[in-house]
Amino acid sequence: MERVAPTRGARDHRSHAEMSETASPPQPPLRLAVIIGSTRRGRFGPTIADWFTAVARTRDDLETEVIDLADVQPPEAPGTASSAADAAPAAAASGVPSAAEAIQAFAAASEALERADAFVIVTPEYNHSFPGGLKDFIDAHLRQWQAKPVAFVSYGGMSGGLRAVEHLRQVFAELHATTVRNVVSVHNPWTTFDAECPDARAAAHRMLDQLGWWGSALRDARAVRPYEEV
Numbered sequence: 001m002e003r004v005a006p007t008r009g010a011r012d013h014r015s016h017a018e019m020s021e022t023a024s025p026p027q028p029p030l031r032l033a034v035i036i037g038s039t040r041r042g043r044f045g046p047t048i049a050d051w052f053t054a055v056a057r058t059r060d061d062l063e064t065e066v067i068d069l070a071d072v073q074p075p076e077a078p079g080t081a082s083s084a085a086d087a088a089p090a091a092a093a094s095g096v097p098s099a100a101e102a103i104q105a106f107a108a109a110s111e112a113l114e115r116a117d118a119f120v121i122v123t124p125e126y127n128h129s130f131p132g133g134l135k136d137f138i139d140a141h142l143r144q145w146q147a148k149p150v151a152f153v154s155y156g157g158m159s160g161g162l163r164a165v166e167h168l169r170q171v172f173a174e175l176h177a178t179t180v181r182n183v184v185s186v187h188n189p190w191t192t193f194d195a196e197c198p199d200a201r202a203a204a205h206r207m208l209d210q211l212g213w214w215g216s217a218l219r220d221a222r223a224v225r226p227y228e229e230v
């Protein structure tokens with residue numbers, strides 16, 4: 001990896017444990033859903049997502065689960081519902097989830113979004129934006145995003161996927177979600193990605209610190225007044 005950078009600024013990273021020495025009372029862990037946005041055959045996304053998820057799972061302020069959009073298909077997508085039985089044998093042969101499995105996975109993913117307090121989207125950049133399948137998945141939900149924070153891990157060519165992230169910020173504003181300023185952005189990772197890179201880990205923790213702040217503030221606020229009442 002040649003560069004991993006939050007979009008601006010650098011400062012010493014203090015771990016959540018160090019920060020929480022002065023904070024009380026302790027809060028229950030935030031439920032974090034990490035969403036893998038690329039679904040292409042031969043995709044690089046899981047390499048980045050596995051690394052990031054491992055970092056997130058070192059933290060005791062987060063309970064992390066992963067939603068892989070390669071396993072998920074919206075019920076209204078072509079080739080699902082009525083044709084599920086027809087599609088199953090071909091899908092099984094190709095190693096791709098069958099339509100029926102994908103529908104089940106979609107329902108499970110929706111429930112995971114519902115219970116999540118915060119989200120991280122792992123996204124590549126395709127033609128200066130984010131993948132169409134990710135847009136379909138985002139659009140298939142509304143209440144699940146509302147009054148919750150969203151952070152991004154992006155990757156791509158020289159831009160490190162940042163143009164995809166800027167488009168996602170616009171989409172999530174419409175969905176009443178708030179996006180976190182710092183981004184973990186990785187450029188040209190295909191042959192050089194180093195999962196041990198301390199800069200990458202530090203960038204991930206800084207972003208997760210910000211996400212955690214928003215996540216607990218908004219969790220408390222939703223408990224006081226459900227966002228549906230606003």
Ligand SMILES: Cc1cc2nc3c(=O)[nH]c(=O)nc-3n(C[C@H](O)[C@H](O)[C@H](O)COP(=O)(O)O)c2cc1C
Pocket residue numbers: 038039040042043044045046124125126127128129155156157158159160161
């Ligand atoms: C259709 C397509 C369009 C792409 N457009 C861009 C682009 O605009 N900017 C960029 O930095 N990389 C672009 N790339 C490179 C991808 O970021 C790179 O292939 C990345 O690994 C894709 O993620 P994935 O392997 O998880 O699908 C594009 C790749 C594809 C397949």
